[in-house]
Amino acid sequence: MKLSKLLESYKTIKTIGNLDININGISQDSRKIKDNYLFMAKEGFNKDGHKLIDDAIANGANCILLEKNASIKPEVTYIWVEDVVDAIAYLSSKFYNEPSKNLDIIGVTGTNGKTSTTYLIKSILDVNNIYTGLMGTMGININDEKTDTINTTPDPIVINSSMDKMVKSNLNACVMEVSSHALDFKRVEYIDFSVGVFTNLSKDHLDYHKTMENYFKSKLKLFYKTSKCNIINIDDKSGKEILKHIGNRIDIITYGIENKADVYATEIEYSIDKVKFVLNYGTNKEEISLNLPGKFNIYNALAAASCGIAYNLNLKQIKTGLEKLEHVKGRVEVVETNKDFSVIIDFAHTPDGLENVLNSIKQFSEGRIIVVFGAGGNRDKTKRPEMGRIVGTYSDYAIVTSDNPRYENPEKIIEEIKIGVKETKAECRTIVDRKEAIEYALSIAKAKDIILLAGKGHETYTIIKDKTYPCNEREIVLNYLKK
Numbered sequence: 001m002k003l004s005k006l007l008e009s010y011k012t013i014k015t016i017g018n019l020d021i022n023i024n025g026i027s028q029d030s031r032k033i034k035d036n037y038l039f040m041a042k043e044g045f046n047k048d049g050h051k052l053i054d055d056a057i058a059n060g061a062n063c064i065l066l067e068k069n070a071s072i073k074p075e076v077t078y079i080w081v082e083d084v085v086d087a088i089a090y091l092s093s094k095f096y097n098e099p100s101k102n103l104d105i106i107g108v109t110g111t112n113g114k115t116s117t118t119y120l121i122k123s124i125l126d127v128n129n130i131y132t133g134l135m136g137t138m139g140i141n142i143n144d145e146k147t148d149t150i151n152t153t154p155d156p157i158v159i160n161s162s163m164d165k166m167v168k169s170n171l172n173a174c175v176m177e178v179s180s181h182a183l184d185f186k187r188v189e190y191i192d193f194s195v196g197v198f199t200n201l202s203k204d205h206l207d208y209h210k211t212m213e214n215y216f217k218s219k220l221k222l223f224y225k226t227s228k229c230n231i232i233n234i235d236d237k238s239g240k241e242i243l244k245h246i247g248n249r250i251d252i253i254t255y256g257i258e259n260k261a262d263v264y265a266t267e268i269e270y271s272i273d274k275v276k277f278v279l280n281y282g283t284n285k286e287e288i289s290l291n292l293p294g295k296f297n298i299y300n301a302l303a304a305a306s307c308g309i310a311y312n313l314n315l316k317q318i319k320t321g322l323e324k325l326e327h328v329k330g331r332v333e334v335v336e337t338n339k340d341f342s343v344i345i346d347f348a349h350t351p352d353g354l355e356n357v358l359n360s361i362k363q364f365s366e367g368r369i370i371v372v373f374g375a376g377g378n379r380d381k382t383k384r385p386e387m388g389r390i391v392g393t394y395s396d397y398a399i400v401t402s403d404n405p406r407y408e409n410p411e412k413i414i415e416e417i418k419i420g421v422k423e424t425k426a427e428c429r430t431i432v433d434r435k436e437a438i439e440y441a442l443s444i445a446k447a448k449d450i451i452l453l454a455g456k457g458h459e460t461y462t463i464i465k466d467k468t469y470p471c472n473e474r475e476i477v478l479n480y481l482k483k
Contacts, residue, residue, distance in 0.1 A: 003038070003063055003077065006094050010087065017077030021062055026095050026157060028088060035060035038091070042084045043067070049084075065091070089189035092156035099163035100192040103133075104173040106307060107188070109222050110199030110233075112353045113300045114152070114177040116292060116328045117199055120304035121175045124321030128313055133166040135159065136177035137347075138329065138458050143169055153182030159191065175307075180218035194228040195310055197303050201238035202352030207380040220245055229253060229310040231303060234261045253309060255302035257295070263306045265298050270363045272342060272450075273334050279305055279315055279322075286315035291326050294360030330457025332357060335477050341367070341445040345473050347457025349376065349403070351386040354454060358394035367448030368396040372437050373455050374403030375413055377463075384413065388420025395452075397444070398428045401437035403455040404463040434462060434471060439480050453477075 004019045027033055028040040030052040039056035041049035041064060050068045057064070063077040064070065067084050081087045093100070106121060108114045115137045122141075125132040134141040139148045140162045149158065153176065166174055173194075182188050201216060216238055223230050223246045230246060233239040235256035243252070255263040262281065269276040275293050279286045279302075290301050301322055308318040327333060335343040344361070348354045354373070361369055371391045375384045391398045398421050402410040410432050421428045431437035434456075441451045453473050456462075462471040 377408030385420035392424025
């Protein structure tokens with residue numbers, strides 16, 4: 001693509017060099033630069049791309065996008081902009097021919113439930129011939145070809161290149177998890193969203209947002225970016241607040257269980273591996289047997305059903321999609337142990353997430369509830385005692401261990417969690433090594449006990465400092481039981 005066409009109407013401060021050059025690729029990583037690439041020098045939290053400009057040129061960059069001063073080299077074009085982060089989002093969309101204009105983009109945001117909701121939406125749309133790509137915590141899925149990503153919502157280059165592949169693969173839609181960081185850091189700034197879905201809001205990411213008000217405002221941005229429909233959880237107080245802000249700019253579908261909503265569930269029955277309920281919309285009803293247990297998964301299913309309704313699907317069509325999804329990896333995932341006790345793996349890593357899954361387990365538990373859990377390092381510290389308090393309240397035995405300690409001392413994290421556990425009557429044990437903690441839980445399990453391994457979910461690794469080590473909880477369980 002010609003650089004002049006790529007820039008088109010985007011506002012620049014100053015340019016030096018030839019704008020009539022071909023750009024073969026774009027990147028903000030100097031190591032990925034090839035011949036005739038545009039290098040975007042972004043100032044990040046840990047590295048400043050402006051210091052890597054010479055490396056990018058050495059690797060073949062013929063154009064540099066930047067904010068700061070730089071030494072000028074011949075045969076290289078320099079473009080200064082006011083905001084490199086914004087420019088990256090714009091140029092990423094332009095370079096890949098604005099793919100979001102050729103797909104229906106469905107954005108799902110909230111603290112918990114985003115991943116399961118996106119998988120349920122994809123299942124409903126796919127089974128009804130609205131072929132859908134997926135982007136989120138567990139990577140990017142295009143026609144069952146999966147690619148791992150680092151962030152819940154990846155950077156704009158990955159988003160737009162992936163959407164371009166979806167367009168070329170003749171997909172009709174893309175459902176994506178939209179994090180508060182993505183909205184604040186403009187990763188989705190030039191994406192045309194058709195539908196926005198709000199799941200819930202609870203305490204998380206306060207290491208970055210500082211206040212719940214800031215966190216809410218970040219999430220709210222999505223619902224001003226949509227063109228077809230906004231779908232809101234009316235049972236969540238932040239959902240009600242969103243409705244006050246966004247008004248009737250476009251169609252709105254509300255869903256819930258406790259409050260009057262457009263889409264709602266009745267006649268709920270819980271069990272360890274599924275939940276049954278009646279799906280209601282207007283005068284229409286349909287019995288649903290969902291292969292995902294727990295009340296919170298009813299909410300996820302209602303959100304997905306509302307999305308199906310936004311695409312003019314009837315409840316029978318929606319039922320087929322909801323029931324077709326067998327499981328979501330690491331989300332209330334039951335491990336087949338062939339023992340007289342149960343093991344569940346779940347991604348719950350926030351106070352609200354833990355309370356949801358434990359409250360659901362309480363509804364069908366017959367024996368003790370044993371929880372193995374920790375809290376991530378270099379993340380919001382204020383939620384640690386609260387997580388401990390919730391686990392202690394809902395469980396009989398709390399085993400506090402490591403969970404991606406990163407650069408923090410895992411023992412210090414554990415002590416902060418135990419402050420909350422000590423306020424409850426639950427028995428508590430500390431085992432820093434996560435594998436040992438899981439094996440200990442298995443060793444003390446009795447008939448009808450339920451062991452919840454919380455926090456890792458789909459993750460098969462643990463992060464200590466800047467290194468990643470294998471930690472596949474399913475394998476740990478099955479290997480221990482084989483012995």
